[in-house]
Amino acid sequence: MNPRETVANDLLRSAARLSRWASRLAAFDVSYAQARLLALLDELGPARVSALAEADHCSQPTMSTALQRLESQGWAGRVPDPADARASLLSLTPAGRDTLEEIRRARAAVLSPTLASLDESEVAQLRAAVAALDDLLLRAARTDTHH
Amino acid sequence: MNPRETVANDLLRSAARLSRWASRLAAFDVSYAQARLLALLDELGPARVSALAEADHCSQPTMSTALQRLESQGWAGRVPDPADARASLLSLTPAGRDTLEEIRRARAAVLSPTLASLDESEVAQLRAAVAALDDLLLRAARTDTHH
DNA sequence: CAGTTTACATAGTTCACCTATATAAACCAA
DNA sequence: TTGGTTTATATAGGTGAACTATGTAAACTG
Known part of the structure; x- marks a missing residue:
């Protein structure tokens, strides 16, 4: 697996875990x-x-x-x-x-x-992470609809 | 909604979208x-x-x-x-x-x-995003198990 | 105006989750 | 050592989310 594939895998794994973790804890009736x-x-x-x-x-x-x-x-x-x-x-x-x-x-x-519990620089890192994810999604959507 | 809550929401939304998007496209029998x-x-x-x-x-x-x-x-x-x-x-x-x-x-x-389609610096940003997510998950797990 | 396409609903199935409970092994106290 | 509790897993029973296949009715179209 080349380095970019590794990044892809790690990213998908982490995103899935975060998403799953949050939705498990935020338990309402919906x-x-x-x-x-x-x-x-x-x-x-x-x-x-x-x-x-x-x-x-x-x-x-x-x-x-x-x-x-x-x-x-x-x-x-x-x-x-x-x-x-x-x-x-x-x-x-x-x-x-x-x-x-x-x-x-x-x-x-x-x-x-x-x-x-995070300091300002860590929050800034998260903000950057969100931006990176959103950018990826935007590009992915374009790649997707191209055919 | 304060700035940190906004980061939280954005992060969860983006992570969920990425995760959902990837699993939708990668369709196997499993x-x-x-x-x-x-x-x-x-x-x-x-x-x-x-x-x-x-x-x-x-x-x-x-x-x-x-x-x-x-x-x-x-x-x-x-x-x-x-x-x-x-x-x-x-x-x-x-x-x-x-x-x-x-x-x-x-x-x-x-x-x-x-x-x-990404250049090296963008890949580096993604790597940083993964690290930020993993760090957040680690801290979240600690906060979670504290009681 | 007859046939096709489009928008949505229904039927029927599978999987992923849950709670409640059964079963059997392990542990523990008197 | 035995009787009661705890622990590890399985089973029962139910709901929601997803799918494909198909039905129905409105809207197009030649």
Whole structure:
């Protein structure tokens, strides 16, 4: 395995561990996938089922049932798409928005005792790490859609 | 939200996206959880069910059935623990090790077109990001086990 | 206007997780 | 040494998240 492959592996391993660790500790009554979907709805505003599925990289049926779960909790609602009677437009309800905010606070809180023990230069390193990850994701997305 | 909370949120979001993106593209016949378990077995060598569950941050029954699936594929095997007849020691079989290597290659390959477009300083930034994440995880684990 | 495509829902399956509980070995106290 | 507790694992039973295949109805299109 060449050096770049090693970096790739290490990066994926560490990112996965961090992600897994945080979602395990931040335990509410809302699952990881549902939290992701709340954030997606918040970001994409009123959107169709298929648009949400594509953005979340999951199949359309998966998104359909996930949205039904959110709707049954009162966190999302739909209106018929005025432009196309086959489609619906999904958005967060106020309750859904509140839940999303709560989740964000809880996720940040999981890391906060650890972050509190860091000095400024270490926080700066983390910020740089975030920037590096985001840059990689941006490039990866471009490579991905190129074919 | 204070600056450190923002870093926390950004970091978790980016790590989750990267992880999800990589596992979506690297599609083999082995699931994400099983791949994680193969890596864990490789790392911890012959280990007990409960030790593996703790290391993976999942419940013992979850680990039991996950191991049974791996065993039924011929990727893991167990011997009775000579020190305790209640316990077993699990390890990778040669086939399991081969599969793990294959998975690692495939995961790295997902990132490789993107990595190829980076210059040396950008790769160095990624290495630094990995180090920052690992450091954070180490500290987080300490904070976690303190009570 | 008939046929195709599109948007979504439903059916049916598998896996990954959980809690609760059963089983059997090990340990420990009287 | 035996009876009770703890420990290591397995099993039962349930939910959520993912998939493919397919059904239904609206919208296009020749």
